Amino acid sequence: MRAYRGAAPPENPPAAPPHAPGSSSALHVPTLERPVTQPRRALRRAIDEHVVEIVSDSGEGAQRCGQSFGAIAARSGLGIWTVEIIPAEIQPPARSVAGASGNRIRIASRPVTNGGDEVDLVVAFNEQVLRGRVEAGELRPGATILLESAWSNDRDPQIAREYAETREELVAHGYRVIDIPMDAESRKIVSDPRRGKNMFALGMLCLIYGLDLRLAREQIALTFGKKDQAVIDQNVRLLEAGWAWAERELDLRYELKAMPVTAPQVVMNGNTAIALGILASGMEICAMYPITPATSASHYLTEVFERVGGIVHQAEDEIAACAFAIGASYAGKCAVTITSGPGFSLKQEGIGLAVMTEIPLVVVDVQRGGPSTGQPTKPEQGDLLAAMFGAHGDAPKVVLAVSGIEDCFYAMITARKIAETFNTVVIVLSDGSLATAQQPIPRPAFSEEWLAPPVDQSPVPEGALPYDWDATTGLIRRWIPGQPGGMHTITGVAHDRAGHIAYDATSNEDGLRHRSLKLAALQRTLRCPSVFGGDDGDLLIVGWGSTKGAIEEAVERLRAEGRRVSSLHLGFIQPLPSGVGEILRRFRKVVTVEMAWADRPEDALIDEDNRRYSPLAMLLRSRFLVDVDCWTDVSGRPMRPGAIRDAMIDRLTSV
Amino acid sequence: MSAQLPPCLLWSPDDHRPLEEYQTGIPRWCVGCGDNAILAAVQRLCRDESLSPERTVFVSGIGCSSRLPHYMRAYGFHGTHGRALPIAEGVKMARPDLTVFVTTGDGDCLSIGAAHWLHALRYNMDLTVLLHDNHIYGLTKKQVSPTSPIGTRSNTTPKGSFLPPLNPLTVTLGVPNASFVAQAVDWIPEVLYQILSAAYRHKGTSFVRILQRCPEFMPGMFDPWVRDPSRTLLLRHEKALTLSPAVAATYRNQREHDPSDMNAAREIASVDDPIPVGILYHDPSAPRYEEIRNGGSVRTRETIRRGLEAELDRLTIWPEAPAAGA
Numbered sequence: 001m002r003a004y005r006g007a008a009p010p011e012n013p014p015a016a017p018p019h020a021p022g023s024s025s026a027l028h029v030p031t032l033e034r035p036v037t038q039p040r041r042a043l044r045r046a047i048d049e050h051v052v053e054i055v056s057d058s059g060e061g062a063q064r065c066g067q068s069f070g071a072i073a074a075r076s077g078l079g080i081w082t083v084e085i086i087p088a089e090i091q092p093p094a095r096s097v098a099g100a101s102g103n104r105i106r107i108a109s110r111p112v113t114n115g116g117d118e119v120d121l122v123v124a125f126n127e128q129v130l131r132g133r134v135e136a137g138e139l140r141p142g143a144t145i146l147l148e149s150a151w152s153n154d155r156d157p158q159i160a161r162e163y164a165e166t167r168e169e170l171v172a173h174g175y176r177v178i179d180i181p182m183d184a185e186s187r188k189i190v191s192d193p194r195r196g197k198n199m200f201a202l203g204m205l206c207l208i209y210g211l212d213l214r215l216a217r218e219q220i221a222l223t224f225g226k227k228d229q230a231v232i233d234q235n236v237r238l239l240e241a242g243w244a245w246a247e248r249e250l251d252l253r254y255e256l257k258a259m260p261v262t263a264p265q266v267v268m269n270g271n272t273a274i275a276l277g278i279l280a281s282g283m284e285i286c287a288m289y290p291i292t293p294a295t296s297a298s299h300y301l302t303e304v305f306e307r308v309g310g311i312v313h314q315a316e317d318e319i320a321a322c323a324f325a326i327g328a329s330y331a332g333k334c335a336v337t338i339t340s341g342p343g344f345s346l347k348q349e350g351i352g353l354a355v356m357t358e359i360p361l362v363v364v365d366v367q368r369g370g371p372s373t374g375q376p377t378k379p380e381q382g383d384l385l386a387a388m389f390g391a392h393g394d395a396p397k398v399v400l401a402v403s404g405i406e407d408c409f410y411a412m413i414t415a416r417k418i419a420e421t422f423n424t425v426v427i428v429l430s431d432g433s434l435a436t437a438q439q440p441i442p443r444p445a446f447s448e449e450w451l452a453p454p455v456d457q458s459p460v461p462e463g464a465l466p467y468d469w470d471a472t473t474g475l476i477r478r479w480i481p482g483q484p485g486g487m488h489t490i491t492g493v494a495h496d497r498a499g500h501i502a503y504d505a506t507s508n509e510d511g512l513r514h515r516s517l518k519l520a521a522l523q524r525t526l527r528c529p530s531v532f533g534g535d536d537g538d539l540l541i542v543g544w545g546s547t548k549g550a551i552e553e554a555v556e557r558l559r560a561e562g563r564r565v566s567s568l569h570l571g572f573i574q575p576l577p578s579g580v581g582e583i584l585r586r587f588r589k590v591v592t593v594e595m596a597w598a599d600r601p602e603d604a605l606i607d608e609d610n611r612r613y614s615p616l617a618m619l620l621r622s623r624f625l626v627d628v629d630c631w632t633d634v635s636g637r638p639m640r641p642g643a644i645r646d647a648m649i650d651r652l653t654s655v
Numbered sequence: 656m657s658a659q660l661p662p663c664l665l666w667s668p669d670d671h672r673p674l675e676e677y678q679t680g681i682p683r684w685c686v687g688c689g690d691n692a693i694l695a696a697v698q699r700l701c702r703d704e705s706l707s708p709e710r711t712v713f714v715s716g717i718g719c720s721s722r723l724p725h726y727m728r729a730y731g732f733h734g735t736h737g738r739a740l741p742i743a744e745g746v747k748m749a750r751p752d753l754t755v756f757v758t759t760g761d762g763d764c765l766s767i768g769a770a771h772w773l774h775a776l777r778y779n780m781d782l783t784v785l786l787h788d789n790h791i792y793g794l795t796k797k798q799v800s801p802t803s804p805i806g807t808r809s810n811t812t813p814k815g816s817f818l819p820p821l822n823p824l825t826v827t828l829g830v831p832n833a834s835f836v837a838q839a840v841d842w843i844p845e846v847l848y849q850i851l852s853a854a855y856r857h858k859g860t861s862f863v864r865i866l867q868r869c870p871e872f873m874p875g876m877f878d879p880w881v882r883d884p885s886r887t888l889l890l891r892h893e894k895a896l897t898l899s900p901a902v903a904a905t906y907r908n909q910r911e912h913d914p915s916d917m918n919a920a921r922e923i924a925s926v927d928d929p930i931p932v933g934i935l936y937h938d939p940s941a942p943r944y945e946e947i948r949n950g951g952s953v954r955t956r957e958t959i960r961r962g963l964e965a966e967l968d969r970l971t972i973w974p975e976a977p978a979a980g981a
């Protein structure tokens with residue numbers, strides 16, 4: 001049997017142990033037979049935060065349990081960040097190591113911006129999916145495991161043996177394994193425990209973390225709102241059974257100080273936020289082709305868009321989706337196309353066309369592991385340079401990266417505005433870790449300014465030219481079909497100010513210059529992001545996209561340890577706002593932190609002449625002539641603040 | 656080209672109204688290129704239908720044929736190779752009020768854009784699609800196309816092409832929801848015009864394959880048919896084309912064909928000599944995607960606001976004690 005990598009005894013104990021579960025409480029293995037009637041009077045242990053996971057075979061409802069738990073915690077005033085655990089296959093075989101489906105919930109007594117480090121407590125419906133998590137290094141040494149115990153006397157001796165062996169090994173590796181008869185207990189209420197255990201587990205978790213049972217009941221009513229009352233009642237009974245069982249049988253009690261919820265907040269994941277942002281931006285056509293992890297944004301948009309007169313068009317492929325969106329934009333309604341890696345590659349020719357013809361277009365790329373099919377369900381930040389340079393020729397376009405759930409929403413409004421103002425393509429980079437991560441954000445207050453202006457159908461002044469580039473800003477005033485007197489043909493072929501095909505040197509340069517100038521014009525309006533931490537110091541971390549929360553948390557920890565470390569997080573990457581270079585130069589060392597590949601200097605053939613830096617590092621080096629280093633992680637899981645902290649300590653000692 | 660052309664090639668519309676309103680630029684196609692005849696028929700159609708130039712959009716891909724929008728005084732979008740159809744679909748979805756034409760070549764539509772072609776037929780949006788089929792890649796200087804007859808010598812098949820050609824008509828007729836399928840030839844302008852006007856009037860995707868001469872790279876390709884009118888099979892029907900006496904007198908090889916008869920249409924389409932010319936299939940009732948999806952529907956700021964607020968309500972965590980309860 002393979003060693004559990006994740007459970008290797010810690011050589012350096014975790015840096016910030018206050019939230020690690022205590023090893024003081026004895027291993028407690030309750031059994032069904034033990035007739036305990038009195039609730040155990042366990043003491044609640046105050047903690048600042050915990051990372052909780054619930055994993056099952058797919059179809060057993062662990063995701064719903066996790067989401068509900070997160071929502072209840074958020075409503076109780078705790079900071080939360082939830083991450084979906086999604087197996088790569090739709091129906092992986094039952095009890096398979098790679099088949100874990102579920103949710104990871106980080107709860108804290110302060111707002112959280114990322115999924116945190118390792119798991120403190122996990123509820124597992126079988127030991128095999130749990131093994132997958134343990135082997136992937138997801139669990140903190142000594143973590144608490146609430147393990148379904150039904151397998152111990154499974155009719156299949158093989159299964160019973162696997163269970164016993166794994167359980168034993170987990171214990172041997174120092175995990176605190178608690179057997180839970182979820183199956184048997186749920187069976188008292190439902191005939192098929194596979195369809196009810198999850199709410200039993202939810203009840204246990206609510207008890208353990210001191211969450212209000214009333215809120216939990218309400219949450220169930222919300223979750224199953226569309227079903228009939230009998231379903232809701234049954235789930236509430238399961239919830240209460242889980243609660244009561246845990247109260248009777250477990251001595252695990254944690255307490256997290258809640259923050260008063262004073263203003264309305266919305267809990268949603270990044271893809272939902274993108275979809276709502278699209279709705280709020282006034283865009284009305286989204287053309288897409290299904291691809292993980294982008295699709296759920298389109299699913300949700302489909303649900304809500306038609307009610308407000310919008311359309312989600314599932315095209316025959318991504319090329320068509322992009323072309324469709326360009327056609328709609330051309331006709332006056334700025335459209336969006338949503339995709340991930342491979343689909344993004346297919347759209348590149350269309351993106352070039354929109355840049356060349358100066359048609360506004362919003363492209364969302366929810367990045368996943370690449371190249372090729374790569375890791376569809378895992379996040380990566382490998383598309384930055386493809387976004388900037390993926391189309392052939394000089395195709396200047398705006399590239400912005402979203403760094404959190406709130407950003408996902410507002411970025412869509414910004415993207416539509418920029419696309420229409422500058423008549424160009426705006427690429428919004430998200431990634432798989434934001435796609436399914438949930439967080440409460442302040443409820444957006446609708447503003448009419450978010451919406452697109454009505455389609456211009458006013459007559460075009462006589463003699464006006466469609467590509468009458470402004471000498472300073474490169475901007476044109478685009479005409480839309482239907483505008484009298486504005487008839488002209490746009491083309492992806494080099495063209496002059498009249499839009500006529502023109503192969504002469506002057507026209508070509510004219511076009512290239514002005515399309516490029518538009519980025520400079522936009523750049524002049526951008527504010528430089530502020531430095532997180534101190535204005536100067538030993539080390540500056542530069543990041544972009546979804547890693548913001550983790551990076552800033554790492555910076556906080558490092559600064560708390562007395563390190564002079566700061567971070568800078570870029571939203572606009574093309575154009576880059578003014579002032580970035582100056583910030584880089586104020587630090588002794590600059591390191592980008594990215595979820596992308598960079599050659600590892602320790603590899604024998606890698607040296608400074610051939611080392612391939614990660615995308616942002618490459619970019620900053622070439623633009624600012626600063627010796628920017630990079631630290632990258634392509635594990636396929638969201639960035640962890642602890643890992644960043646450790647890596648930066650390494651860099652600091654080599655300063 | 657041949658001096659013994661049938662009289663109908665010399666026929667031209669009696670211009671009592673100026674065509675200039677729809678003309679712009681000087682076509683840069685080769686002398687004798689069939690695209691000129693297609694352009695003339697399209698301009699005449701626009702004039703006769705009194706199309707408003709500012710409400711008419713010509714979308715094309717890339718190829719000699721795809722230059723057509725540049726010569727129309729209307730809005731035009733000369734796109735990328737193969738993608739004319741999805742661009743046009745986007746235009747139509749956003750703005751069903753616009754009249755949208757698509758011009759595309761045999762490479763553009765049947766090769767690089769083949770997926771879009773099939774799906775455009777299914778969407779059946781109100782587009783008039785003109786397939787300029789010269790059996791060759793013109794713009795890139797003579798490479799075999801999906802419709803090149805087997806044995807065609809081209810720059811990529813110097814010893815002759817390897818495969819039998821694709822039949823765009825039978826394929827089109829095999830796609831569910833295809834609603835208007837016709838074939839025209841550039842050398843019978845009157846019939847070409849008639850077919851284009853029927854195509855324009857059809858609400859849905861009208862797919863018109865036009866056999867188009869390319870004297871530059873396929874010299875003489877259609878000569879046997881141009882010279883011998885009996886090798887053209889004219890389709891007539893009261894619901895489709897009624898032939899003028901001049902045309903009827905020249906092209907005596909005719910067949911009565913009811914365009915609602917799909918089986919007969921498929922049978923006619925599968926024969927390429929004589930060349931069937933006319934409307935093979937027409938189903939005016941096929942559903943249109945932009946209608947099903949309510950393309951271009953009117954939205955108010957208020958509907959958007961309400962839609963957003965309703966969704967946010969669903970996702971909102973309210974503070975425990977709302978002011979109202981205090």
Ligand SMILES: Cc1ncc(C[n+]2csc(CCOP(=O)(O)OP(=O)(O)O)c2C)c(N)n1
Nearest residue numbers: 717718719720736760761762763792793794
């Ligand atoms: C993506 C892409 N591939 C290839 C080309 C080169 N190209 C331009 S037109 C053309 C073929 C044109 O043939 P067809 O569609 O039959 O039009 P025709 O010129 O014959 O009217 C090709 C291959 C291109 N412009 N874009």
Ligand code: SF4
Nearest residue numbers: 684685688719793869
């Ligand atoms: S190459 Fe052929 S298709 Fe192209 S313009 Fe010349 S004749 Fe027409």
Ligand SMILES: [Mg+2]
Nearest residue numbers: 760761789791
């Ligand atoms: Mg051709």
